[in-house]
Amino acid sequence: MPHATHPPSPGLQALILCGPGLSLNTFTSTPSTLPKCLLPVANRPMLWYPLDWCHRMGIYDITLITPADAAPPLEAALRSHPVLTSLSGPRPEVLAPKGLEMTSGTAELLRLGEVQRAIKGDFVVLSCDFVSEIDGSRVMQQWMSLNPALAAASFSRRKGGLAVYYPTHGREGISSKKDETDFVATVPFSRPNVMPPTGSLRQGVEEVVMVMPTDTLNDTLDENKQALPIRQTLLAKHGNVKIRTKHRDAHVYFLPLWVKDFAARNEKFDSISEDVLGWWAKAGWQQGLAEKLGLDEVLAGKRSTDDEAANGGSVDEHEEVDATALSSTRSAPAPGRQPPQAFATRVGNSTVPPPRPKLAVPPLLAYMQPASPTQPLIRRIDTAPQLASLSLHIARLPPSDTSPLAHEHKIHPSATIGQQTRISQEDCLIAENVTIGTRCNIKESVVGANCEIGSNVRLTKCVLMDGVVVGDGVQMVGCIVGKRARVEGSSAVGVKAGEAEVDGAAMKGKGKAKQKASAQSGGEDDDKTKLTECEIAPFFVVEAGTEAKGETMKAFDPEGEVGGDEDEDVDVGDEDNEE
């Protein structure tokens, strides 16, 4: 792997939030066995992506925050999963705070004592479902290089924050109209005196003035007769406000230490993205809001909790030095001095800022990725279609690609492929120990480790997670098949001895499967299993001859979930095998 040398540490710590994955519940209904962060995305556990991203920018101080339920499998995976163990550097710490429920909001999480204690300096908050081709260090570079300027802009001399937003539209194969979006209003951050080099993200960095999820926006619209009220003070302060409705919060935040206190102080904050950032952004221009949120005291450095002082490891936040003030080529306005007069229009924006309010809130910046197919990919995987489209996107990357997400082997050398089987190399990904029968045709698909695929199987745009068994003659288009699920083929020939180990729980699920298709086709000679755009839950068995389209197949039987506990052993054992 390309981590021969570690980049110098930027002195940041990362918090990766390993949440429950509600919107992927077909695959994550039992977090104690398969938490969201371990779902495979293009044959790697989801968690690998943020971990690798952090490592690439030199952050090794990583804390995984997870509900207590999901902690054991997470730790087991960190110890034993080949992909995760292949990551260099110290193993991330798993923190399962007591009060953390599956339903806890992210800001609530920040307020928990354990988490508060764990944060010792400026930190990065990531979500485990974050996948990015963009180099984290480039984003971090913006945050770091702009910090002195940010600190200078606010009299409190505190650092600002940086969030990342990516466009959900304009990318073929990945963008979908159903993608979650956020409403974000930004204003241009003051233009640099020297143009940033090409390729720098500086062009995309803007200051956030309003942010809310689209759901909240819709509520607001409903309340206000289908109109969004914009406060005058915003326009009075910022003449050029850009509103984006098709961008999504990547849930990557570079935050200074004081945000911890800010979150701790405001009990009502529920989520980081909507509340912490939303109010912070507003406090920048709404008069009196910052005081109301206690930002004045937070910025003045008063700690809300005393245990912080007792904690010897806490790093004091240093005041940022305004380096530009020391420059001899440009005279920065002396702080506090009133601008003598307004200038002509051509002088531009940078010259005379308005007299500042008493409390200057450090700006919240955001890297707004432009919408263009050539931009590196940033995505969050929180729905099954996204999981599929992203897996397929990674599968399309050639092995030599510069993208950090590319796999070394498109078809792993340990895979066994039968004769006359055609696999389109350029858009497929076949993992270790996969067995594929004869005369198969596999296009645009990802096949996970230890999958067994029979003969005459056709897979198009499918994602098979680990250990999936596919019988002979099965045709699948656009399906996502969960771990160790089984799709039965046309005849008993496809059933191998090895599959006998599939336990009773899965067999129960089978009873619930829709069988009308098989009943119809039973008499015909062509009783192939045909699945189109289906989601198949882990350990589920699809009976032979099933024809289905757009269905989610999962065991509804509560016993099935109880049975999941038994599977755990199998699960871990499976991973042992891989090693």
Next chain:
Amino acid sequence: MAPKARKTGEPLEAEETLQAVIIADSYEDRFLPFTLERPRCLLTLANMPLIEYTCEWLASVGVEEVFVCSGNHTDQVETYLNNSRWTKDTSPFSVEVVRSTEPSVGDAMRDLDQKGLMKGDFICIYGDVIANIPFDAALKAHRARREKSKNAIMTMVLREAGDYHRTKDQHHRRCFVIDPETDRCIHYEQVRPRTSPRLNIPEEVLKDHVEIDMREDLIDCGIDIYTLDALAQWSDSFDWKLPRQDFVHGVLQDFETFGRTIHTHIISEGYAARVNTLRAFDAATQDVVSRWAFPYCPDTNILGDQSYQLQKGNVYKEDGVVLARSSTVSHGSVLGKATSIGEGSVITNSVIGRRCVIGRRVEIENAYIWDDARVGDDTVIETAVIANEASVGKKCHVKRGALVSYGVRIANGVTVEENTRITRFKRKRGYDNDEVCQGVTDSKVVGEGGEGFRLELDEDEEDMHEAMLAGTQEMNITTDGDDISDFESGDEEDEYAHSREPTSRSGSFTSIASDESGETKRDHAKFHREASDSIFDGLQREQDPDHIQLELQAQRLTENAEDNQIRRAVAVAFSRRIANLIEGGRTAKEAVATAILPNQRLIKACVKEASEQAEFLLFLQTDSVHRAQGSKVLLHVAFVLAGEDMVDGDGLEMWWEDPRSVATEELKKVRAETKPVVDQMAGESEDDDEDEEEDDDDE
């Protein structure tokens, strides 16, 4: 021909002649008192008439035909243009003056449409724009859009500016909501700070566009590229008056129905400013002098007869300037030809026209002194404007924001207070003929031997500030601190003020007499103006009262006016007639008798009930506030009305007790003399005949 072209929708040709329309009439009175005597576009900025800047820019962008729409002082505009280089053979374009007497931009546009002068896309610009922005790209983008869609009917050319700059309009924040992808303006709102705390962005706007920009930092100097379709839109909607509030807003609202789009072209380089307020005048002058608007700066010597040379510290001097050895001219000053500065005078950051005579030990700072003005020894002039041929005596002090109009003479030793407007002329109502007549010199203001009087602006407070030259510093404070909110009022866009211009006097009326607003207010103002004009006309010509009454009735029916409007019109007309007679040399008593006695029927027709009588008196009172000898006139009018049974004791009493009649100090003052009449009438309303006789004797 133009309508035909529109119907067939001829494809645009690249070589078509580029036409431009200059709206030379500002339809407003922010430059009062200067615009009483001259059109705004001929006011000089850095010693060059404003229209020259506009024409120069039009020439630079390759315009070949220019139409100058003028309503006010058209003769002056015509004369000026005929003598200018724009009508010579060497002129890059042909100039035609289009007379239009209508009171708004909308009417001028409809007029243009009817005349069919426009052949294709054209530029529409105000006659007070100073710009050196590049235009090719805007025109190209506009034409490209037209190729694609016929519905793209207009392009607004806007200059991007910072959030804070000195030409920024503090009162009317224009907020453009733009889709950056297509440059389409999807929403336009005139934001008035603190009157409406929120700007509402409609849902469709948010949902239909991936990205939208809310821009409040754009300088809108009214440079638009119109298509003939856009012109036709003006004609289709006869009530549109203002190019932004009505036209843009209207077209955007009808987008769903007609699909017409308005686009913006944002330019980020070059200079653009509209000189639409005195503060803008101040700011733009500074910009020109400090060379932001290059090549439009004095030493370019754009006019053939100019000979400015730039000297150290942005001081521009023309040939033949006479400077006393001990005088100082420091940074940012412009001195015109044959101007002389006396011993020991200090000129700082000021523009002085040609042939001015500045005395000794004079201090002039940030002032604008136009051609042929004289300033006496030991005078101090702060940020002020001294217009052509005005003269300021010795040892005077002209304070900040004072405006001294054409030909005014200020006697020695007079202090001109802040934000005073001194003029020799005032406007008489009557829109079509727009009489401007000489006012009575007020020696309190200009001193003994001076000439001129103080012009009161009875506009809304907001407009007062709009019309102020030196309010800049205070304004800046108010935009930042939220505490001061005195500057808000009125529903009008800036140009609304113009359309009400002739009724400025009745403007204050409205505020007293009723709580009308917006649309109805304007309708009423229009009716009031027309009705009172025609009554006044009738009175002036001593027509038969029945005849006047008939005419009034006709007007009332067409305008669907209410009774109180009629009373107001009648009251104002009588008041004017009386003032007119007094000016003609009659005493107040004679004037009142001459005006009212033969026309009793007119008053009786509209004043019957006691409440109506009170209202009528209130209108009279309010109008008298502005009149010479107002209190005396009011006394006599009250007396005559009572004597001739037009009002009775109840009416008088009601009026006297009406809180509106004591709303201001001026109102109280003007009615003070009338008190005995009211007391007597109200006290003994039964036997009023005797009282009157007694009163008569007293007189």
